[in-house]
Amino acid sequence: MILVVLDHDGSKLRKASLEALTRARKLAEALGARVAGVLLAEGPAPVEEARGYVETLYVAEPGPYTAERWAAGVLEAAKGGARAVLAPSSRQSRAYLGRVAYALRAGLLEDTLDSWAEGGQVYATRYAYLNRVTQKVRSALPAVLTVKPNTTPLAEPLGGQGEAVALSLPPVPTLEVLERVQEEKRGVSLTEADVVVTGGRGLGGAEAFQKVEELALLLGGAVGATRAVVDAGWRPYAEQVGQTGKTVQPSLYIALGVSGAVQHLSGMNKSKFIVAVNKDPEAPIFKHADYGIVGDVHQVLPSLIQAVKRLKD
Amino acid sequence: MKFVAVIRQVPDGESRLKVQGGRVDLSGATLILDQMDEYAVEEALRLKEKHGGEAIVVGFGPERTEEAIRTALAMGMDRGVHVVHEGYADPVAVAEALAPVLKEEVPTLVLTGGQQADWDSQALGAALAEALGVPVVAWTTALELEGETARAKHDLDEGAEWVRVPLPAVFTTQQGLNEPRYPTLPGIMRAKKKEIKKVAFQGTAKVEVLEESIQEKARLGKILDGKDPVAAAEELVRLLREEAKVI
Ligand SMILES: Cc1cc2nc3c(=O)[nH]c(=O)nc-3n(C[C@H](O)[C@H](O)[C@H](O)COP(=O)(O)OP(=O)(O)OC[C@H]3O[C@@H](n4cnc5c(N)ncnc54)[C@H](O)[C@@H]3O)c2cc1C
Numbered sequence: 001m002i003l004v005v006l007d008h009d010g011s012k013l014r015k016a017s018l019e020a021l022t023r024a025r026k027l028a029e030a031l032g033a034r035v036a037g038v039l040l041a042e043g044p045a046p047v048e049e050a051r052g053y054v055e056t057l058y059v060a061e062p063g064p065y066t067a068e069r070w071a072a073g074v075l076e077a078a079k080g081g082a083r084a085v086l087a088p089s090s091r092q093s094r095a096y097l098g099r100v101a102y103a104l105r106a107g108l109l110e111d112t113l114d115s116w117a118e119g120g121q122v123y124a125t126r127y128a129y130l131n132r133v134t135q136k137v138r139s140a141l142p143a144v145l146t147v148k149p150n151t152t153p154l155a156e157p158l159g160g161q162g163e164a165v166a167l168s169l170p171p172v173p174t175l176e177v178l179e180r181v182q183e184e185k186r187g188v189s190l191t192e193a194d195v196v197v198t199g200g201r202g203l204g205g206a207e208a209f210q211k212v213e214e215l216a217l218l219l220g221g222a223v224g225a226t227r228a229v230v231d232a233g234w235r236p237y238a239e240q241v242g243q244t245g246k247t248v249q250p251s252l253y254i255a256l257g258v259s260g261a262v263q264h265l266s267g268m269n270k271s272k273f274i275v276a277v278n279k280d281p282e283a284p285i286f287k288h289a290d291y292g293i294v295g296d297v298h299q300v301l302p303s304l305i306q307a308v309k310r311l312k313d
Numbered sequence: 314m315k316f317v318a319v320i321r322q323v324p325d326g327e328s329r330l331k332v333q334g335g336r337v338d339l340s341g342a343t344l345i346l347d348q349m350d351e352y353a354v355e356e357a358l359r360l361k362e363k364h365g366g367e368a369i370v371v372g373f374g375p376e377r378t379e380e381a382i383r384t385a386l387a388m389g390m391d392r393g394v395h396v397v398h399e400g401y402a403d404p405v406a407v408a409e410a411l412a413p414v415l416k417e418e419v420p421t422l423v424l425t426g427g428q429q430a431d432w433d434s435q436a437l438g439a440a441l442a443e444a445l446g447v448p449v450v451a452w453t454t455a456l457e458l459e460g461e462t463a464r465a466k467h468d469l470d471e472g473a474e475w476v477r478v479p480l481p482a483v484f485t486t487q488q489g490l491n492e493p494r495y496p497t498l499p500g501i502m503r504a505k506k507k508e509i510k511k512v513a514f515q516g517t518a519k520v521e522v523l524e525e526s527i528q529e530k531a532r533l534g535k536i537l538d539g540k541d542p543v544a545a546a547e548e549l550v551r552l553l554r555e556e557a558k559v560i
Contacts, residue, residue: 066448067439067442067448067449067451068448068449071443090470091451091452091468091469091470092469092470094435094436094439094451095438095439095449095451096439097436097439098404098405098408098435098436098437098438098439098440098442098443098449099439099440099442099443099449100443101404101405101436101440101519102404102405102408102409102439102440102443102444103443105405105517105519106405106519107403107405107519107520108403108404108405108434108436108440108519108520109520110433110434110435110436111433123523126433127433127528128337128431128432128433128525129324129330129337129430129431129433130326130430130433131433132330132527132528132529133330133332133337133525133526133527133528134525134526134527134528135522135523135524135525136522136523136524136525137520137521137522137523138520138521138523139403139519139520139521140519173446173447173448173479174448174478175448175450175476175477175478175479175482176476176477176478177474177475177476178464178474178475178476178477179474179475180472180473180474181466181472181473181474181475182471182472183471183472195559195560219560227488227489231488231489237468237472237473238471238472243428243430244427244428244452244468244487244488244489251559252553252557252559252560262326262327263326263488266326269529269530270530272559273553273557273559274532275549275553277539279539281536286534286536287532287534288532289532289533289534289536290532290533290534290535290557291533291535291536291537291549291552291553291557292534292535292536292537293536293537293538293539293542293545293546293549294536294537294538294539295538295539295540295542295545296539296542299539299542300539300542300545300546302542303542303543303545303546303547304546304549304550306543306546307543307546307547307549307550308550308560311550311554311560
């Protein structure tokens with residue numbers, strides 16, 4: 001059995017789950033195994049939708065998310081004889097799959113770009129060294145893989161309805177959630193956006209981000225921020241791009257008043273085209289840019305907005 | 314109380330990487346205490362300063378890792394343990410090798426960086442928690458002890474949450490938790506005399522790295538002068554439209 005953790009938002013499966021299913025089917029074919037899914041997490045789970053993609057679906061009772069409960073749920077489902085476990089890469093999955101891998105004494109392949117099986121072993125490609133190096137790695141079975149979003153075509157439903165099996169989670173020592181600090185979602189999701197417009201400390205303050213938002217809206221994109229901006233409280237953490245923020249890979253990444261520190265680059269250096277606006281011609285970001293303007297962002301940004309508007313008219 | 318920081322030594326993100334025979338060659342790189350682990354060391358020191366007890370640094374990696382352990386000792390950690398291993402090791406194998414050392418120490422809590430700057434793994438904290446049978450708090454940005462428990466804030470995919478967790482527990486650290494201190498000269502002198510216990514690696518490798526290549530995308534580097542911002546913006550939009558075809 002190849003087990004896929006099916007992430008959902010309380011009403012439907014996330015796109016990243018459909019990518020993980022595609023990868024799981026590829027492994028299942030090479031290893032002569034079937035694909036099973038597991039649905040966890042809070043809120044009403046999209047059971048009917050998920051049954052359309054797998055032969056067996058393990059469904060756990062809804063409950064508050066903690067890494068320990070997720071690990072317990074996945075391990076319970078894996079008892080059906082999982083040779084590989086796949087899940088979308090996310091902060092949550094990073095917190096529980098390390099536990100799962102240890103419990104199964106499995107090879108853990110994180111943030112894989114592609115994966116395949118050969119001679120009873122699992123191979124994958126992934127980035128390392130803050131996204132500067134590509135590695136080819138190999139694990140014996142069992143293996144646990146996380147699938148980097150936007151790397152894999154989405155799976156199609158099988159055309160039937162898989163069998164649903166109820167899972168009860170054993171009690172596990174875990175943390176107690178005292179308070180959720182939800183950040184309101186604005187516009188296009190950062191990790192899925194095809195255009196990202198990021199502001200750095202060079203913007204000088206929170207107000208200047210109105211113009212960043214305006215440009216992002218015009219281009220149908222999302223707003224990003226550097227750690228310096230988030231630490232200053234100008235923008236929410238959910239918008240942070242980089243090693244401790246989100247990884248994005250849009251067609252167009254526009255960095256405004258961003259110096260180009262390695263920890264920031266690691267979150268965006270795979271973008272197709274990178275544009276930089278910075279008043280310092282020596283700023284490291286220019287070494288990583290396809291196009292750039294050396295100038296004051298407070299003058300260049302309004303002009304950019306005007307130029308894009310003229311183009312749209 | 315006993316506060317343990319688990320650390321590694323990694324190449325400085327600014328240093329150039331070379332590939333030799335399909336593998337990253339670090340011989341010319343500047344090697345540092347992983348910055349993510351630095352937050353773990355700093356937090357262990359602050360907890361000890363506030364609550365008393367001992368702060369221990371546990372390093373994993375080749376002989377040279379001793380330099381990073383000495384850095385942590387110079388920052389103020391009391392003593393070190395070095396689990397010696399050459400080359401790549403996957404997080405499950407690392408956790409297997411570290412588990413007996415940590416179990417012997419009986420720590421109040423264990424801290425380690427949220428992501429390794431060389432192997433980009435984010436799993437060591439969770440794997441260690443499983444090996445010790447304790448909860449994990451990933452991507453911690455605030456941490457306080459309250460008797461037998463800790464109150465902590467940590468990041469989620471969207472937003473963050475405050476949690477209470479029974480101790481012992483494992484915390485993974487990141488930027489925002491604290492500002493790591495610099496080693497002082499007296500600290501560096503004292504660190505030379507502090508104990509570092511060497512332990513042989515005992516774990517089974519689960520993952521093998523077969524090949525590595527540097528994939529720095531060649532960039533066009535077309536930089537315009539913004540003295541006339543209107544003209545520069547017009548030209549940029551034209552290039553994005555006609556040449557890059559992305560808008
Ligand atoms: C372990 C670790 C993890 C980290 N994780 C992240 C992460 O996830 N994401 C992240 O972003 N950072 C991260 N950082 C921080 C990172 O090292 C940098 O400090 C940060 O990215 C800098 O943000 P910045 O470019 O906005 O600010 P600065 O470095 O201050 O740069 C501002 C830039 O704006 C330019 N500028 C100033 N005024 C103007 C103007 N009027 N017009 C045009 N340009 C102007 C300046 O020339 C400068 O280049 C991390 C650091 C560590 C140690």
